[in-house]
Amino acid sequence: MKLSRNVLVGSLAVSGMVLGALAPAVTAQAAKTSGVVDSTTGEVSQTKDASGMENAGQLGNTDSKLAIAYTNADNSVTGPAAAYSNASVNVVSGVLILDQVPDFNFGTAASGSVKGLVDNSKGSQNTSNTTATDGTAAVDGNDKGALQVIESRNALSGFTVSASLGSFQDAKGNAVVGSNDAKDPFILNLNPANMTLNGKDYMNSTTPFQTAKANIATTDKEAAPVMAVAEGQTGYTTGTYAADLNTGDLVSLSVPSGINAGEQKVQSLNSTITWTLAATPKTGAGTDTGTGN
Structure with a gap:
């Protein structure tokens, strides 16, 4: 060699x-949010998606939503946010x-x-x-x-x-x-x-x-x-x-x-x-x- x-x-x-x-192909996964921003009022509410989260799009994109971990005013209702990064290795x-x-x-x-x-x-x-x-x-x-x-x-x-x-x-x-x-x-x-x-x-x-x-x-x-x-x-x-x-x-x-x-x-x-x-x-x-x- x-x-x-x-x-x-x-x-x-x-x-x-x-x-x-x-590198192997990686399936694209967008960030997820449990909080939804009203486009008119700007108020944040909890998602109505049955899974508790909905797609927010790719983090940082101008047309993406925010990945919000939702909490209401008294913290009695909460929800998660998720985002996905990649790990790779050649073995x-x-x-x-x-x-x-x-x-x-x-x-x-x-x-x-x-x-x-x-x-x-x-x-x-x-x-x-x-x-x-x-x-x-x-x-x-x-x-x-x-x-x-x-x-x-x-x-x-x-x-x-x-x-x-x-x-x-x-x-x-x-x-x-x-x-x-x-x-x-x-x-x-x-x-x-x-x-x-x-x-x-x-x-x-x-x-x-x-x-x-x-x-x-x-x-x-x-x-x-x-x-x-x-x-x-x-x-x-x-x-x-x-x-x-x-x-x-x-x-x-x-x-x-x-x-x-x-x-x-x-x-x-x-x-x-x-x-x-x-x-x-x-x-x-x-x-x-x-x-x-």
């Missing part, structure tokens, strides 16, 4: 994947889903510096670099910094999310490198972030499980493990595993020296981050702050 993300420097961003299904079973991945925006950075994350917006994307290496649109990222996996398999065999960083390109689609790309490439630095399970801290006894520390270079030949849960790990169960990569102390970008050396120039550069979810965890990916997994 693979996701592509877009990254920008000067404005750096990453994209993410959203999975969903068609998944037996599958492992890469549900969310983050965008990263590093704002403006000097060549030869390390720049902390500004926010998780897409920044200024170059139209020349809007697709991943497999040709799919690099538009999957979210603006909250969320990295999220949904585990719904019966056999809890573990999983790993890995990331790789593509080359940074200018507006013409040309790769931009420093004076020594082999030794001084662009590097996406990810520090350990606390993980949650179903919205609550995912703990190993008294210490939180965390994502892995990763330094992901554009020159790396293999993806780096970022989040992992191992078979038999404490508290491992079905649910939503997440981490927020949304602060400068957790995410930074090392910008190589020698970019546009000797020139006065401002460039918006973009890269694609590819996030890959695999069912088999790699050793050392995803640890807690104490005893490990």
Whole structure:
């Protein structure tokens, strides 16, 4: 399962994947009232409908009635009002889903510096670099910094999310490198972030499980493990595993020296981050702050 993300420097961003299904059809139900307003006098009386309530129409519509819970002057006669809202959910079973991945925006950075994350917006994307290496649109990222996996398999065999960083390109689609790309490439630095399970801290006894520390270079030949849960790990169960990569102390970008050396120039550069979810965890990916997994 693979996701592509877009990254920008000067404005750096990453994209993410959203999975969903068609929602079931919902039968329309209008609000109901036990009080009826006389259109001439404005006086309120109790409905004569045998059910004790009558249709009031959709709440907020200009041609709808008010949904009145009727009471008479001395509260000896009362009636209810009702309104209807919708609850929906997509239920998944037996599958492992890469549900969310983050965008990263590093704002403006000097060549030869390390720049902390500004926010998780897409920044200024170059139209020349809007697709991943497999040709799919690099538009999957979210603006909250969320990295999220949904585990719904019966056999809890573990999983790993890995990331790789593509080359940074200018507006013409040309790769931009420093004076020594082999030794001084662009590097996406990810520090350990606390993980949650179903919205609550995912703990190993008294210490939180965390994502892995990763330094992901554009020159790396293999993806780096970022989040992992191992078979038999404490508290491992079905649910939503997440981490927020949304602060400068957790995410930074090392910008190589020698970019546009000797020139006065401002460039918006973009890269694609590819996030890959695999069912088999790699050793050392995803640890807690104490005893490990």
